[in-house]
Amino acid sequence: MKIYNTLSKKKEEFVPIEEGKVRMYVCGPTVYNLIHIGNARPMIVFDTVRRYMEHKGLEVNYVSNFTDVDDKIIKKAVEEGVDAAVISKRYIEECKKDMEAMNVRPATMHPLATEEIDGMLDMIGKLVEQGYAYKAEDGTVYFRTRNFKEYGKLSHKNLDDLQGGNRSLLVSGEGQKEDGLDFVLWKPKKEGEPYWESPWCNGRPGWHIECSVMSKRYLGDEIDIHAGGEDLVFPHHENEIAQSEAANGKTFARYWMHNAFLNIDNRKMSKSAGNFFTVRDISEKYDLQVLRFFMLSAHYRSPLNFSAELMEAAKNGYERIVTSVGNLNYLAGNAAQGDMSGEEKKLLAEAGNFEAKFDEAMDDDFNTADAIAAIFELVKFANTYGNEKSSAAFLTALKEKIVELSDICGLLVEKKEEGMLDEEIEGLIEERQAARKAKNFARADEIRKELLEKGIILEDTREGVKWKRA
Numbered sequence: 001m002k003i004y005n006t007l008s009k010k011k012e013e014f015v016p017i018e019e020g021k022v023r024m025y026v027c028g029p030t031v032y033n034l035i036h037i038g039n040a041r042p043m044i045v046f047d048t049v050r051r052y053m054e055h056k057g058l059e060v061n062y063v064s065n066f067t068d069v070d071d072k073i074i075k076k077a078v079e080e081g082v083d084a085a086v087i088s089k090r091y092i093e094e095c096k097k098d099m100e101a102m103n104v105r106p107a108t109m110h111p112l113a114t115e116e117i118d119g120m121l122d123m124i125g126k127l128v129e130q131g132y133a134y135k136a137e138d139g140t141v142y143f144r145t146r147n148f149k150e151y152g153k154l155s156h157k158n159l160d161d162l163q164g165g166n167r168s169l170l171v172s173g174e175g176q177k178e179d180g181l182d183f184v185l186w187k188p189k190k191e192g193e194p195y196w197e198s199p200w201c202n203g204r205p206g207w208h209i210e211c212s213v214m215s216k217r218y219l220g221d222e223i224d225i226h227a228g229g230e231d232l233v234f235p236h237h238e239n240e241i242a243q244s245e246a247a248n249g250k251t252f253a254r255y256w257m258h259n260a261f262l263n264i265d266n267r268k269m270s271k272s273a274g275n276f277f278t279v280r281d282i283s284e285k286y287d288l289q290v291l292r293f294f295m296l297s298a299h300y301r302s303p304l305n306f307s308a309e310l311m312e313a314a315k316n317g318y319e320r321i322v323t324s325v326g327n328l329n330y331l332a333g334n335a336a337q338g339d340m341s342g343e344e345k346k347l348l349a350e351a352g353n354f355e356a357k358f359d360e361a362m363d364d365d366f367n368t369a370d371a372i373a374a375i376f377e378l379v380k381f382a383n384t385y386g387n388e389k390s391s392a393a394f395l396t397a398l399k400e401k402i403v404e405l406s407d408i409c410g411l412l413v414e415k416k417e418e419g420m421l422d423e424e425i426e427g428l429i430e431e432r433q434a435a436r437k438a439k440n441f442a443r444a445d446e447i448r449k450e451l452l453e454k455g456i457i458l459e460d461t462r463e464g465v466k467w468k469r470a
């Protein structure tokens with residue numbers, strides 16, 4: 001399995017620190033609003049990475065934080081006249097609902113910044129002791145960036161270039177820094193803000209320190225994979241490396257993975273630019289499986305432009321798989337029981353080639369675009385060779401292959417019966433009969449498909465239409 005490592009700018013063979021186990025940390029969202037579909041990209045991408053690793057027999061310890069103390073959360077709390085915790089709790093719950101709807105599995109652990117302050121005080125204390133950090137006059141603690149000799153190794157930036165660029169970015173109060181490159185580890189409280197006591201001042205942590213501390217606490221000093229969107233490479237991940245490696249004296253993460261942006265009109269989708277759709281917005285128009293399919297239809301390191309046309313294409317692509325699975329179930333329900341024929345066994349072995357292609361694509365830095373193309377080839381093969389004459393065993397085996405590969409991508413393609421009532425089903429069947437009478441075959445087909453997707457199989461018999469649940 002090869003992974004593109006931002007650190008080396010190369011695809012490298014993946015070798016975990018501990019055989020058979022993966023320690024993975026993914027930077028999670030700041031919770032002050034509903035997540036947008038740009039935030040959903042890393043969730044879907046790295047959930048798929050996790051699923052594929054598990055498919056390969058690896059045990060993945062997957063940690064992803066929620067940033068629940070931040071200027072934006074505090075601002076929103078002030079606007080609503082409530083505690084910051086009310087805002088963060090609300091949006092963590094909403095985020096979890098969106099994750100579930102996108103079939104993104106919960107992490108092994110979702111730590112919260114506000115519950116990890118002790119660990120942050122420990123790490124900052126250690127950095128101060130070692131001369132990697134210092135307290136400024138107002139109590140702010142800064143990281144002494146130039147003392148960390150490898151600073152810039154992830155973002156491939158040169159310290160002196162950074163120095164020039166950063167001077168203009170100094171914000172008020174930062175004049176007390178020893179050096180423009182130094183960044184905040186701990187900052188003094190402001191009136192009305194949540195704060196914690198510390199040896200330096202009553203205040204709250206900087207953003208970067210939280211990930212260094214939570215990763216250490218739940219995964220150890222050295223981890224296999226650290227991941228997030230590409231906007232996090234600098235300064236967030238660069239700063240995390242500096243803090244962790246200075247404090248722990250060990251390589252922080254071996255592989256750094258970054259997804260490219262989800263764009264809209266070729267600009268990064270973001271809350272601050274206002275050019276966003278929330279996951280909730282999209283769910284009003286589409287099954288979120290379609291959104292997941294859309295995200296995975298591009299390689300995670302390629303920018304992806306959101307558009308109505310591409311979402312429609314994703315819908316069609318996803319439905320092609322769902323329909324094929326529904327058809328195979330339908331055919332299997334009516335097919336002869338018993339063993340596969342010799343010819344069927346041969347065909348099934350041939351279908352194994354598509355699985356091999358799928359794995360090959362995923363082994364090549366999780367090329368989900370090619371992996372989905374392999375699923376399509378398998379679907380085409382199943383549609384060609386699975387028919388009324390096939391055995392139930394053959395049809396079921398083909399279906400299971402499609403479902404398994406889709407499942408590795410987190411795509412649910414076998415629609416279980418969604419609790420449709422008998423009357424609802426019969427109503428639709430009547431509508432279908434009427435449509436047929438009126439020679440509206442398109443509508444009649446649509447109804448058959450709709451029922452099939454809900455696990456209801458129709459049979460046109462001499463005595464009329466019969467139905468059963470798959």
Ligand code: AMP
Pocket residue numbers: 027028029030037038039040041042227228229230231232259260261262263268269270
């Ligand atoms: P934030 O809440 O802004 O810290 O973002 C949470 C995660 O979403 C981070 O991994 C970001 O890199 C990622 N992210 C934010 N916007 C986008 C976008 N437009 N495309 C892809 N990833 C994004």
Ligand code: ZN
Pocket residue numbers: 027028211236
């Ligand atoms: Zn982080």
